[in-house]
Amino acid sequence: MGILILFACSQSGLTQIDTLALRAMDEATSFGFGSYQLKDTYLSPFIYQGWGGRILNERVTWLQSKLSRQRIIGVDLATTKNPAENVNDFGIFVDYSHAYHYNVFNGNDFNILFGASASIMGGFIYNTRNGNNPLSAKADVSLSLSLMLMYTLWINEAPVTLRYQGMLPVAGLFFAPPYGASYYEMFNEGNLSDVLAFNSFHNKLGLTNYVTIDIPIYTQTLRLGYLYSYYTTDVHSIQTRIFSNTLLIGWVKEFYLK
Amino acid sequence: MGQRILSQMKNMKLIFQLCLWAAIISGCTVDDEYNESPRRNFDAFWQLIDENYCFFEYKNVDWNAVYEEYSPLISDSSNQYDLFRTLANMADELQDGHINITSFYAFSAYEGWHSEYPSNLNxxxxxxxxxxxxxxxxxxxxxxxxxxxxxxxxxxxxxxxxxxxxxxxxxxxxxxxxxxxxxxxxxxxxxxxxxxxxxxxxxxxxxxxxxxxxxxxxxxxxxxxxxxxxxxxxxxxxxxxxxxxxxxxxxxxxxxxxxxxxxxxxxxxxxxxxxxxxxxxxGFPLTSELPNGWRVRFSSxxxxxxxxxxxxxxxxxxxxxxxxxxxxxxxxxxxxxxxxxxxxxxx
CATH class of the missing domain: 3.90.226.10 (2-enoyl-CoA Hydratase; Chain A, domain 1)
Known part of the structure; x- marks a missing residue:
């Protein structure tokens, strides 16, 4: 990896720049693959484990010198098996988050940004064997805190940007069907009482750890990333867990503003 | 130059520690693994029905008493056929055709709702x-x-x-x-x-x-x-x-x-x-499963x-x-x- 970076940077011809000041907007699209765990006690009391893929599009716009806006759209597809490996759970999730960060510490090469985001997530877990409860739908709107650490490492006078971002949901609303309610009762017969619940730390814990390395190669920027996503809820005596470790690769388009 | 490298290393150490901290907090998981133990599966079946079945009171079934009656029949030396038969018999106590156990080799269903009556269809x-x-x-x-x-x-x-x-x-x-x-x-x-x-x-x-x-x-x-x-x-x-x-x-x-x-x-x-x-x-039936992968359906x-x-x-x-x-x-x-x-x- 080091050889690749040195080679890439030496060929890129990039000059030393203040990435935060001049990189007015970054758009990154990444593709990932990794391990997944799905658990939803509406479908099964057990954790299903397997693999999945993720597509992530991220746009960061610098609105002012210290204020940035980040928009992330992600699509997750996962296929998992029960402990006995005779049943599949398939998971499909789409999420969008809209965050604002303020640069609370601006060092030469190290920056700390802190902010908040509003996010929406929808999707479902589908169990291939269950009869009247084959599916558990997910819908979640939440407000989160977000911490971002950015560090620019100079290699051959080209910036290699390392970033860690942690996002912690604080409060929101989600779809939470009552313990034994069937989808027939809720959606065929229209009994939607108690299907929406306020969520916070008492019934939901989510954390996203996102690490990226942006490596300039010629006129392009390669992104390598790692995403650790943990989402667990416990409401109406139904426990849900969506857990993934994903390695990502993508590219970054950089738009400079004068 | 040396100070700059030292400063970079300190910053990287801080980032690494923060990442590790976040991963530890969010990564604690307790997995439920595949388990063939007849005792474990017997208890899991009893608990699944206990927490989800909807006609205990209407049928006046004491599910704790059912446990006491059938539990001695199963130990970890029991084989899978003993387990299946015992669970099926235990389920029959509920007189419910919607309670079904599907193993890799058999399917259980209570038939009393029709088997003791004339079919009235030729x-x-x-x-x-x-x-x-x-x-x-x-x-x-x-x-x-x-x-x-x-x-x-x-x-x-x-x-x-x-x-x-x-x-x-x-x-x-x-x-x-x-x-x-x-x-x-x-x-x-x-x-x-x-x-x-x-x-x-x-x-x-x-x-x-x-x-x-x-x-x-x-x-x-x-x-x-x-x-x-x-x-x-x-x-x-x-x-x-x-x-x-x-x-x-x-x-x-x-x-x-x-x-x-x-x-x-x-x-x-x-x-x-x-x-x-x-x-x-x-009873509108839902489905779940046991640690050994057997499917269980029950009235919910x-x-x-x-x-x-x-x-x-x-x-x-x-x-x-x-x-x-x-x-x-x-x-x-x-x-x-x-x-x-x-x-x-x-x-």
Missing amino acids: WNVIQTYLEGSQRTGDYDEIRYKTLSDGKIGYIYYGSFHESILETELNKIFDSFANCNGLIIDVRNNGGGSLTNSDRLAARFTDKRVHCGYILHKTGKGHNDFSEPYPLYLEPYSIGHLWLKPVIVLTNRRCYSAGNNFVSKVGILPNVTTLGDTTGGGS SPILDVNKQQTEFGVAPNIPVALDPADEERHLDTLIETAIQILSGAQ
Whole structure:
């Protein structure tokens, strides 16, 4: 990896720049693959484990010198098996988050940004064997805190940007069907009482750890990333867990503003 | 230059520590692994039913006592066949055809809801009535024709697993345009989709009819239930309705969605039920599993009739009629013949 970076940077011809000041907007699209765990006690009391893929599009716009806006759209597809490996759970999730960060510490090469985001997530877990409860739908709107650490490492006078971002949901609303309610009762017969619940730390814990390395190669920027996503809820005596470790690769388009 | 490198290393160490901290916080998981232990699976089955089954009180079953009775039969030296047999016998204590265990080699189902009663259906006899009938549905479970010189329509609907499209129903009712009465035969209809049974039932009313209630478990306690939520039969609004007399033929093998169909249409003024009490099965079933991968289905949500009464043990017919062996000898179905007489008299 080091050889690749040195080679890439030496060929890129990039000059030393203040990435935060001049990189007015970054758009990154990444593709990932990794391990997944799905658990939803509406479908099964057990954790299903397997693999999945993720597509992530991220746009960061610098609105002012210290204020940035980040928009992330992600699509997750996962296929998992029960402990006995005779049943599949398939998971499909789409999420969008809209965050604002303020640069609370601006060092030469190290920056700390802190902010908040509003996010929406929808999707479902589908169990291939269950009869009247084959599916558990997910819908979640939440407000989160977000911490971002950015560090620019100079290699051959080209910036290699390392970033860690942690996002912690604080409060929101989600779809939470009552313990034994069937989808027939809720959606065929229209009994939607108690299907929406306020969520916070008492019934939901989510954390996203996102690490990226942006490596300039010629006129392009390669992104390598790692995403650790943990989402667990416990409401109406139904426990849900969506857990993934994903390695990502993508590219970054950089738009400079004068 | 040296100070800069030192500063970079310190910053990287800080980032690494923060990442590690975040990963540790969010990564603590306790996995439930595959487990073949008969004891573990016995306990898991008992607990699954204990927390989710909906008829303990109605059936006056002491599930703790059932545990005490069956638990000594299973140890970790028991084999998988012993376990399956014991779980199936334990499930039978609940007298519920909706409790099923599916292992890699067997399927358990309580049969008492029909096995101890006369079937009131002779397939050899029915074939003579179905001769020349039209078929519809993916599996030919729906057959229809006219009887009594075209004066009475007859539909045999053998399973509500078989979907029927509105266009297919329109076609059927088109073929009954000159009929004055209709027989719907749901004998041996062991259930399927409530959507299918509702679709057929919706053809027999031109008004929105309150037809029952549904409850669901709100927690793991045996009596943790929601308030009864009213169910309505919505009339089919854009095609053929059948508001002339209907007789629905029933027997003990009419179960689950079949039972629900009889309960719903039985309250309509133009519908008469005839035959034997249905088999029941009014608990809407959900599915889960055991640590060894066996599938378990169980009744989760009771569906009540319009008077808030359980129909778990069946719906009694308006007119009780049994199959007469003398009629069978003559290849006559007593229920169909009685229905024809009633409908002919009503014309």
